[in-house]
Amino acid sequence: MQVRTQRLLLRELEESDAAACNEYERDPEVVRWQSNDTRTLVESLEYIRKSRLTINASPRRTFDLAVVLPGEDRLIGRAGLHVTEPGIREGTLWYVLHPSCWGKGYIPEAMQALVDHGFGQLGLHRLFVDCDPANVASARVAEKLGMRREAHFLEYARIKGAWADTLIYAMLEREWKARKSI
Ligand SMILES: CC(C)(COP(=O)(O)OP(=O)(O)OC[C@H]1O[C@@H](n2cnc3c(N)ncnc32)[C@H](O)[C@@H]1OP(=O)(O)O)[C@@H](O)C(=O)NCCC(=O)NCCS
Numbered sequence: 001m002q003v004r005t006q007r008l009l010l011r012e013l014e015e016s017d018a019a020a021c022n023e024y025e026r027d028p029e030v031v032r033w034q035s036n037d038t039r040t041l042v043e044s045l046e047y048i049r050k051s052r053l054t055i056n057a058s059p060r061r062t063f064d065l066a067v068v069l070p071g072e073d074r075l076i077g078r079a080g081l082h083v084t085e086p087g088i089r090e091g092t093l094w095y096v097l098h099p100s101c102w103g104k105g106y107i108p109e110a111m112q113a114l115v116d117h118g119f120g121q122l123g124l125h126r127l128f129v130d131c132d133p134a135n136v137a138s139a140r141v142a143e144k145l146g147m148r149r150e151a152h153f154l155e156y157a158r159i160k161g162a163w164a165d166t167l168i169y170a171m172l173e174r175e176w177k178a179r180k181s182i
Pocket residue numbers: 029030031033034095096097098101102103104105106107108130131132135136137138140141144
């Protein structure tokens with residue numbers, strides 16, 4: 001799958017992307033709020049290999065895409081959507097970006113394309129994002145996508161060996177449609 005947005009290209013991850021992914025995946029600041037730890041180059045490659053196994057599933061449920069600056073042909077992050085419950089047409093979203101690119105609105109732009117794919121082509125009913133309340137940047141991305149803060153679960157995740165709260169942001173298909181028609 002390939003999607004062009006105003007400034008970005010979303011495309012499938014390739015094994016040759018391992019070094020570019022590892023540039024940010026080895027950064028403790030980037031994985032600070034995530035359940036996974038920093039990755040070695042080999043671990044970044046293993047992640048890509050595992051992720052690529054989902055591409056040819058039929059029907060496809062996981063879209064774990066590289067976020068690329070097309071002018072420079074530079075991979076700067078990942079944007080993902082996974083259909084968690086096909087029966088109730090529910091999906092979850094995730095995102096990560098190289099710190100040198102933070103604060104430019106790239107992830108809201110990339111994720112809007114995946115939200116549109118989820119509600120549009122995939123016909124989903126609900127999309128959600130979960131994040132640590134301390135991860136203000138991630139919560140802001142969900143808010144910029146027009147998602148509602150739906151829940152605050154106490155000590156719901158294990159992050160770096162400690163309990164962490166989890167915020168749930170969500171959007172329904174009808175809310176997406178209403179937003180599109182503004
Ligand atoms: C969360 C993340 C993907 C946001 O991507 P982004 O493209 O920078 O998003 P935006 O440009 O819309 O900025 C979102 C917020 O980040 C914060 N931000 C802006 N510039 C920043 C900078 N230089 N450094 C740190 N945070 C910054 C601001 O709170 C901003 O909100 P605002 O626009 O209302 O001021 C990125 O910060 C990241 O990769 N973080 C580490 C991985 C992660 O936490 N992923 C989510 C797991 S739930």
